Amino acid sequence: MALSEVHDPPARLGRRRWLRLDLTTPTLLGLPLAWLVVFFLAPIAIVAAYSFDVYSLNPGPHGFTLTAWHDFLHSSVYLRLFWKSVKLSLTVSAIIVLLAYPLAYYLALSGTKRKYILLLLLIAPFLTSYLLRVLAWKVILGNQGAVNTFLFWTGLRSPDHPLSQLLYSRFAVMLVLGYIWLPFVALPIFVSLESLDRRLLEAASDLGASRLQAFRRVTLPLSLPGVVAAFLFVFIPTLGEFVTPSLVGGASGYLYGNQIVDLFGTGFPDWETGSVLAIFLLGVVGALTIVFARFLQPGEVTVD
Amino acid sequence: MDEHDRAEQRLSRERLLKLAAAAGGAGLLGGRIGTAQAALDWLNAESGRLQVLDWAGYGNDGGQPMFAQYVKTHPNNKPQFTYMTNEADALAKIHAGLKPDLFRPYVGWVKYFATSGLVQPWDPKQIPNFKQLNPFMVKAGQYKGKQYGIPDDWGFDAILYRSDKVHPKARSWGLLFDERYKGRIAWFDDPVENLTIAGLYLGFKNPWNQTDAQLKRSQKLLISKKHLVRMIWSSETEMDNAFASGDIWIALAWPNDWVQMRKKKLKVVYMHPKEKPIAWVGMFMLLKGTPRPHLAHAYVNAWSSKRSAKWLEDNYGYGHANTHARPSSSDLLRALQLTNPKAVTLPNAYLDRDVPRRAVYAKLWEEVKAS
Numbered sequence: 001m002a003l004s005e006v007h008d009p010p011a012r013l014g015r016r017r018w019l020r021l022d023l024t025t026p027t028l029l030g031l032p033l034a035w036l037v038v039f040f041l042a043p044i045a046i047v048a049a050y051s052f053d054v055y056s057l058n059p060g061p062h063g064f065t066l067t068a069w070h071d072f073l074h075s076s077v078y079l080r081l082f083w084k085s086v087k088l089s090l091t092v093s094a095i096i097v098l099l100a101y102p103l104a105y106y107l108a109l110s111g112t113k114r115k116y117i118l119l120l121l122l123i124a125p126f127l128t129s130y131l132l133r134v135l136a137w138k139v140i141l142g143n144q145g146a147v148n149t150f151l152f153w154t155g156l157r158s159p160d161h162p163l164s165q166l167l168y169s170r171f172a173v174m175l176v177l178g179y180i181w182l183p184f185v186a187l188p189i190f191v192s193l194e195s196l197d198r199r200l201l202e203a204a205s206d207l208g209a210s211r212l213q214a215f216r217r218v219t220l221p222l223s224l225p226g227v228v229a230a231f232l233f234v235f236i237p238t239l240g241e242f243v244t245p246s247l248v249g250g251a252s253g254y255l256y257g258n259q260i261v262d263l264f265g266t267g268f269p270d271w272e273t274g275s276v277l278a279i280f281l282l283g284v285v286g287a288l289t290i291v292f293a294r295f296l297q298p299g300e301v302t303v304d
Numbered sequence: 305m306d307e308h309d310r311a312e313q314r315l316s317r318e319r320l321l322k323l324a325a326a327a328g329g330a331g332l333l334g335g336r337i338g339t340a341q342a343a344l345d346w347l348n349a350e351s352g353r354l355q356v357l358d359w360a361g362y363g364n365d366g367g368q369p370m371f372a373q374y375v376k377t378h379p380n381n382k383p384q385f386t387y388m389t390n391e392a393d394a395l396a397k398i399h400a401g402l403k404p405d406l407f408r409p410y411v412g413w414v415k416y417f418a419t420s421g422l423v424q425p426w427d428p429k430q431i432p433n434f435k436q437l438n439p440f441m442v443k444a445g446q447y448k449g450k451q452y453g454i455p456d457d458w459g460f461d462a463i464l465y466r467s468d469k470v471h472p473k474a475r476s477w478g479l480l481f482d483e484r485y486k487g488r489i490a491w492f493d494d495p496v497e498n499l500t501i502a503g504l505y506l507g508f509k510n511p512w513n514q515t516d517a518q519l520k521r522s523q524k525l526l527i528s529k530k531h532l533v534r535m536i537w538s539s540e541t542e543m544d545n546a547f548a549s550g551d552i553w554i555a556l557a558w559p560n561d562w563v564q565m566r567k568k569k570l571k572v573v574y575m576h577p578k579e580k581p582i583a584w585v586g587m588f589m590l591l592k593g594t595p596r597p598h599l600a601h602a603y604v605n606a607w608s609s610k611r612s613a614k615w616l617e618d619n620y621g622y623g624h625a626n627t628h629a630r631p632s633s634s635d636l637l638r639a640l641q642l643t644n645p646k647a648v649t650l651p652n653a654y655l656d657r658d659v660p661r662r663a664v665y666a667k668l669w670e671e672v673k674a675s
Contacts, residue, residue: 057399081674143550164487167551168534251491251533251673259674266538268495268666269392 044282051275058269068272078259078277082284085239085256088170092177093185093235097227099178100185104226107186108193109219119190123183130180134247137176141166141248168250176244181237185230192226193219228292236285256281350596353384354603357394357404360387361620369615374606381599392666398422398591405594406603411444411453411585412496412512415658418447424592425450430601433608437625440649441585444657453587454604455625457616459640460653461497462581464547464557468571477505477577479554481529490546490555493538493673495666496659497582501556502526504579504654512659519668526672536673559639560621566635574639576653583648584656585625 049055053065072078103122107115125133140146143162151157166172196219204214242257249255256277263274354374361367363385368375375382386402388394391409398404409417417423428434428451434442437455445453463479465472469488472479480489480501491498496512502522503511514522534552537543544561546552548568555561562574588604590597606612613629616622621633623640631637641647648655659665 057396059399075671077671077674145549162550164551168546250535251530254536254673259670262670262673264396265393266390266493266495268663269396270663270667270670273667273670 044279047275048279050271051279053272056271058271068276072273072276072280081254081259082256082277082280088174088255089235089238089241092174092181092238093231095174096178096182096185096234097189097231100182100230101189101227104186104189104193105219108190108196122186126183130243133180134176134244137172137179137248138167141172141175143167167248168253170249170253172248172250173245173253173255176248177234177238177241180244181234184233188226188230188233189223190226192223192229196222232289232292236289239285240281350381350599352381352596354378354381354406354596354599355386355404356383356603357386357388357397357402357407359408360389362408363387369619370612371603371606373609373612374603378599378602381596383603403594404591405596406588406590406600408456408586408588409453410656411441411455411587412656412658414445414453414587414589415447416662417589418450418452422592423452423589424594424597425452426454426588426590426604427451427601428454430598431605431608433605433610433626436610436628437608438627438645438648440646440655441625444585444655445587453589454608455585455587456604456607457620457622457624458583458585458648459558459560459622460576460581460583461492461501461556461558463575463577464555464561464565465573465575466553466571467573469553472575475575475578477501477579479575479577480556481505481525481532482554483532485554486532487534488551488553489533490535490537490543490552491533492556493536495669496662497556498526498672499523499665499669500582500659504577507579512657513661519664523668523672526669527675530672530675558621559623559636562639563621563633563635580650581653582656583653585648 046055051068053062053068056062106112107118107122112118138145142148143164145167147166148157148162151163152159157163200218200222201214204218209217240257240260241255242261245253245255245258246261249258260274260277260281263270263277356363358367362370363383365385371383386397386404388397388407391413394407394409398407418425431454434454441455441458442451445451445455463477465479470479470485473482479485480491482489499514499519499522500511502525503514503518506518506521506525508514508518508522511522535543535546537546537555540558540561543552543555543557544564547555547557547561547565548570557574559574562572565572588607590600594600608626610626610628613624613626614631616624617629617631617636617640618633621631621636623642627645630642631640637643641652644652646652
């Protein structure tokens with residue numbers, strides 16, 4: 001009996017393993033998948049249904065129509081607003097990636113013993129609420145805020161002529177978004193740089209590469225997935241951002257995300273158009289993620 | 305349903321049984337005593353907490369003195385609040401299944417809700433303080449002779465400006481579009497208000513029901529002047545802060561904002577434009593089929609009292625429909641013209657009203673903001 005158990009034919013062993021896997025996989029994946037379907041895919045499907053007017057909370061005749069999509073795609077207003085948001089998000093993402101890279105580089109490669117303390121300091125603002133961090137900027141940027149008070153004190157500006165474009169402007173939105181998302185950008189770059197095999201840098205040096213050449217040919221390509229991930233971490237959420245613009249943006253800092261919120265929430269409910277804008281944003285973000293995903297593969301080091 | 309609610313419900317059932325027996329006796333006696341007792345029984349039969357859909361600041365987040373009398377007399381049916389950010393939000397919440405016993409849209413929505421089938425008229429006889437309410441506002445709450453809205457808080461939409469910085473060319477809504485004050489102007493984020501103001505400024509006969517061509521002109525005006533605007537406010541506190549700090553000098557504002565700025569020692573003028581300001585009035589509305597109609601009437605009666613009205617005027621700076629109430633602040637008395645019961649109507653002001661094509665207005669306003 002025992003012998004037969006020991007000498008089970010390979011095919012049967014394989015089948016048992018397959019059966020075990022068959023039960024384990026759904027058990028492990030079932031809950032997250034169900035979560036994803038119920039709380040992510042289903043709501044998206046409902047919003048999509050709103051956009052075609054096949055479903056609505058409001059009473060009245062409803063039926064499949066492409067009117068809202070047609071109006072949106074032929075509306076220069078909404079598309080211009082979308083483009084304005086894209087430009088702003090791209091600018092913010094690019095600037096903070098450029099700012100965060102040297103910071104992450106120093107933390108990861110300088111060999112300082114205090115790097116984790118410095119990293120903690122970097123992410124320390126996360127210990128306070130998002131809203132509080134945004135509102136703090138109103139105290140700093142306002143007409144009687146810290147910046148203007150300093151300018152009055154130095155005599156660079158008179159109290160009658162404060163720098164008024166600091167707050168309630170597109171600049172304010174970019175500044176605050178940059179501040180909010182900087183740690184998100186620094187962390188993935190830090191991780192990719194820290195996992196860098198230092199022997200590659202030594203090899204580059206042995207082969208006669210200068211520090212700049214080693215950076216350009218070795219460090220940068222290998223950290224590129226982290227850079228791309230960091231860029232996406234910022235670009236995607238800021239494209240649909242509405243809290244920061246509504247608090248510090250004023251009329252000129254109004255973005256695409258604000259428009260979606262307003263179409264759903266203020267005035268007269270226009271969930272149909274709001275849904276079109278939301279689904280369009282989702283589509284664009286999805287497409288961009290797919291395009292950028294290939295850059296998330298580990299980079300290659302070129303050797304001449 | 306929590307334990308507290310269940311206890312309240314049990315209590316109500318017990319009381320209901322006792323009162324039903326008492327009502328039977330009263331029925332035998334007949335006459336007025338019996339009718340009054342029956343009404344009392346009905347009131348007591350309504351159980352659970354009163355469900356109120358209201359604006360932030362009017363619930364347990366600061367507005368308690370305005371319904372304190374109700375809580376005192378109905379300790380087992382205290383109000384439970386859900387908050388609305390605007391009428392559209394209230395509409396969406398009700399369509400989504402929320403069942404408030406009463407809620408508070410503003411006067412321009414009375415006809416919309418009255419014809420929507422979502423609300424039922426009030427019985428003014430059950431609101432003893434009703435007779436103290438401003439008759440012009442009471443009339444504005446009616447639709448086809450029935451009282452769908454009970455007026456309460458009110459105010460004006462007019463222009464607040466810094467008199468030490470701003471020198472208007474005319475007493476006109478045009479100050480909101482004045483190129484000289486680029487970056488110092490605040491508009492109010494409302495889907496109807498701005499197009500209506502543009503219509504008033506452009507001299508249209510009925511700005512609340514503009515033709516397509518008129519709406520196009522109004523929208524064009526707003527888009528062409530939007531670059532002058534620093535902020536489009538939806539939070540009064542946010543606008544007050546920006547005004548006080550000098551970020552803005554001109555704003556579409558309410559009387560209370562003028563009072564607040566004067567308290568901060570700013571030189572300000574609250575200007576009623578020659579095209580006339582717009583008066584707004586909050587209207588309590590009763591949801592159709594509510595299981596607590598009498599409790600809702602009792603709640604609105606508390607809100608309509610002279611004491612509540614004075615508290616609202618003193619603490620929130622809004623007017624109140626109770627004509628007997630007077631605020632402590634003479635500034636507010638003046639800004640609201642409280643000694644003139646006709647202040648909210650012509651020739652002094654336009655009382656806000658139904659907008660037959662509200663959805664069109666809203667769409668055009670959203671395009672202005674997006675432009």
